[in-house]
Amino acid sequence: MDSVQRLLVVVVVSLTVLLVIVGIQVVFIILDLRKSVKRLNSILEDAVLGGGLIRPDKLTGIAEMFKRDKSVATHGQE
Secondary structure (H helix, E strand, O other), X not given: OOHHHHHXXXXXXXXXXXXXXXXXXXXXXXXXXXXXXXXXXXXXXXXXXXXXXXXXXXXXXHHHHHHOOOXXXXXXXX
């Protein structure tokens, strides 16, 4: 093999290793994000269903505010 072929093999091998490492890191990030979303879902279920911090009537009020394009300062004033 001449020097150009050796250089090409080294570049291809190093890029392959780098892409495998990046792919593994992306999988770890997706798994961590999935775990965080599950935890957030559990917290929100406990808050809404348990009658704790968040009440459903408050959530519908906030949703109505966004539907009508009102800001927080003008909410309640027709």
